[in-house]
Amino acid sequence: RTPELLLEAELYRQCMDKRNFYEQNLKLYKKVFGSGILKKPPFSNLVLGLTYGAQVRKILAALFEQYVPKELEAHVSLRGIAKLLSVLDTSNDLFTVQTKRWNGQVETYTERAAGLPIFADMCFWLSKAGEKDWGSAFTLRFRLQQYYRKQKDREKKPYYAYSSSRDDYLTLSDYVQCYVRGVWDKDLFYKAVFTFLDMSSILEPVSTVEQKGAVSSRKARVGALNAFFGSGAIKPVDGKYRFDTLGDMPEMAFAHTLYKEVLPVVLKVELKRGEQPTPFSKAAHSIQAIYGIDYMIQILTALGRDPLQRGYSYYSSDTERKSVLSHLLKVSMPGPGETAKDLKAALKGTDITRKRLAELAMYAQQWIPMIEEYLKLPGFASACYYFIAHTSEGLDDQAKSVIAKYTPLSPEELSDGAFDVRWFFEAYGKLGEKNFRILYDAAKYSSSGTAHGRARKYADAALGKVKIEDLKAEIDAKRNKDLLMSMGLLPLSDGKLRREEELLDRYQFIQKYKKESRQFGAQRRASEGRAVELALRNLSVNAGFTDVTRLTFRMEGKLVEQSAAYFDWQPVEEIELMVTVDENGKSALKCRKGGKLLKSVPAKYKKHETVKQFQEVHKKLKEQYSRTKQMMEQAMEDRTAFEVWEFLELYKNPVARPITENLVVMLADGVSAEEPAGKTAANWRPKLGFLTSEGLVDAFGVITPVRLEDKIWIAHPYDLYRDGNWQAYQKLLFEKQIRQPFKQVFRELYVKLTEELDKEESMLFSGNQIQPQKTVGALRSRRWVADYDDGLQKIYYKENIVACIYAMADWFSPSDVEAPTLEWVVFADRKTGKQLKIREIPDVIYSEVMRDVDLAVSVAHAGGVDPETSHSTIEMRQAIVACNLELFKIKNVRLDGNHAIIDGKLGQYTVHLGSGVVHQIGNAMLFVVPVYSQHRGRIFLPFVDDDPKTAEIMSKILLFAEDTKIKDPNILGQIR
DSSP: OOOHHHHHHHHHHHHTHHHHHHTTTTHHHHHHTSSSSTSSSSSSSSSOTTHHHHHHHHHHHHHHHHHOHHHHHHHHHHHHHHHHHHOOOTSSSSEEEEEOOOOOOOOOEEEEEESSTTTHHHHHHTTTTTTTTHHHHHHOOOOOOOOHHTTGOOOOTTTOOOOTTTOSSOOOOHHHHHHHHSSSOHHHHHHHHHSSOHHEEEEEEHTTTTTOOOOHHHTTTTTHHHHHHHHTTTTTTTTEEOOOTTTTTTTHHHHHHHHHHHHHHHHHHTTTTOSOOOOTTHHHHOOOOEEEEHHHHHHHHHHTTTOOOOOOOTSSTSSSSHHHHHHHHEEEEEOOTOOOOHHHHHHHHHHOOOOHHHHHHHHHHGGHHHHHHTTOOTTTHHHHHHHHHHHHSSHHHHHHHHHHHOOSSSSHHHHHHHOOHHHHHHHHHHHHHHHHHHHHHGGGSSSSSSTTTHHHHHHHHHHOOOOHHHHHHHHHHOOOHHHHHHHTOOOSSSSSSHHHHHHHHHHHHHHHHHHHHGOOOOOHHHHHHHHHHHHHHHHHHHHTTTSHHHHHHHHHHHHHHHGGGGGGEEEETEEEEEEEEOSSSEEEEEEETTTTSSOOOOOTTTTOHHHHHHHHHHHHHHHHHHOOOHHHHHHHHTTTOOEHHHHOOOOOOTTTTTHHSSEEEOOOOOOOOOSSSTTOOTTTTOOOOOOSSSSSSSSSSSOOOOOOOEEEOOOOOOHHHHEEEEHHHHHHHTTOOOOSSHHHTTTOOOOOGGGGGGGGGTTTTTBBBBHHHHHHHGGGTTTTEEEEEETEEETTTTTTEEEEESSSOOTOEEEEEEEOEEEEEEEEEEOOBBBOOOGSSSSHHHHHHHHHHHHHHHBBOOOOTTOOHHHHHHHHHHHHHHHHHHHTOOOOOOEEEEEEEOOSSSOOOEEETTTTTTEEHHHHHHEOOOOOOGGGGGOOOOOOSSOOHHHHHHHHHHHHHHHOOOOOHHHHHOOO
């Protein structure tokens, strides 16, 4: 009895969920079930509620799915629907429903009795009936459909009724089964389709399965396939559908027959129509494939000189003549075995021009090879795909496979804005200017909107048809990213000196665009930042550099060469000016009068042309310092490889030298930094050190010789950690007073947790409450972007990894309710979206992402979380304190967990390494107000980045370590 009881419980559950409808139609239920399987009117005493009602209903539904056989469902349904049909009449077939709309108005409409609880389930179960009961189930559903079709005029639909709401109890696949089972002949099949459905319902599936070869899910029209063949009857293989391998299916043979019968009828009418729509005009948009040159010629002839329909137009109907004919042209394709000779013969006597054929090639790419052969234009296909590849729209798999033959650039790089100079000029050279111009004009048909504009802009720039001044003006006025990326493609002069000047001018303009981007929000900054990357890439390729890094080094060096004359004193009337660069690489503008240095340039000289030149050089050098520092930190995170000679070349640059010479670098040794080839993690030791002309000098003074062509990385703390000498390098920085341009040796490191290696989410920071807007602000400079669907995300293009921070937060507006809680951090494949295991993530990327999350927790914390107590920050400060204590030869301070414990002469103190709070043991907290400017000079921090909190903590430790020297009466008054 268990399956019967579960079925009864399921029906009971349905009645409970729609109790009002059930009780409103109780008389009908009594008529159907009064002497049926339940022996009494069903469920006359419905339980009002259960303590765990939702959980109970879920359990019952799961048990029902697992243990109630389909045969029992069909058996009960056959009896139930047969009885329902026998008692249905105009008194009980419809019932009235009243609902209150959003404006308070009460709306009255009707619902069908067949949609009531129990009956709706039975109708659904009948649609899944097995072979044994299929005929009886079909008959009952057909009778039900016929009955309600006759009552159509009595039904009243709600105002906001969905057009797709279920009115039929049979689907196209039911009619198909009637034919293939021999129940109906073809005439009866057509009659049923045109009575209950429409022409579109046939055209879409039967034309879909006519497609040859591997068909992507996007083109397979899966919904139409399920409607014709039955849900899940046709399944993809390796993500592709191959309809031409399913010829032994009777349904497939029937589909091919219908295609051959129906399609010619529809096309015959549509190709001869005028401006008024025909009965088939709407259905014509459902056609997915038309084969044959003859049909293509007929469509072009019918179009005449009308332009083709591009994309969706809000103002045009889908039954308009141009819209229908354009769609038919789009899905037309050469028939099997047809060649360019057939095309030539078909074109005789028509007024179809070369220009129109070019438009066809751009509009329907399946015709490109045949048109190229017909026109006898080598390079035609290549040029067509150049325009298709450089639109900003997505590409289908077929286009991707063809484009891969022309360029090594990936579809993602092309979509972002990368340009293949070799490919362009190869295609242009073969076609010539006149033929290329025809394709240039036809390029608008390669995209649905204005996406083709980028390909045109690139072509104009590469051919030198635009002026650099006009380009700059438009970029400044509209901040057009496509124009920015095209700037690097403008031809360069042949003369070396002029060529270098043009390169530097464009390089500086692109960098200016990047700097101006800071004023915008994170998403715009990210998109403009990507445009800058591609603009520099296009410029470097056009100039003959192997990559952007080489171009950057050359341009930054050139900038200093141009500024060399300003590094000496130059007279300007009564004063003298000079630009200097200090030992940290920072520039300053100095002014003197009569041999005496002035604090600033006197106001009366500020508009002098020479003074303006000095100020401009000073400004450019400041920007160069900022750029170089940012580039090197980014290179450390991204594992950018440099050749030794390039790095040594930077030492000649007074701005770049202080940044680069104090960085620890690592010999790449021709292997991946993450998984060294042929070397196990246990025995592999990276070759680290500071780069000099003699080689790499490590923390112990040992020199490892290197060749000029050897590749090096800027070492990440993870490399120092694996090397085992991290503390030795930290100690060395203090001993030699080396100040790094950014946190490298004292950078916070995050190592993967063993228990999370095989998980797809990291819960390291889950549970921390954050303020969304502050979080977005804190991570903006770290390349994080807020996404509506995926929270905060950071994209690593080279590794094809997307890191995401998930929290139940609105990243786009302030939180007016309780601060959201961080949930987890995940990593996904950039191309497929598939989540990756923590084990698969490069260690450097993992560490940097977690460091960013820790930064967000510290800066944008909410609630009771101490923002300064992250484990990594404490560890970093412990190392700095330990090195400073040794430097100052202080023996009365020891580190214990998160505290520094000081044995002073006036008392014993603790300083918290996170918050900086000072306590006297046995006494209360001591209030010590920091003056941050006074920390500079006495306290040495081994990095240029401002870190006032670390300096404050170190100052307090030194102050109380020598408490007998304290002069401040306020502090002395607190010490007992």
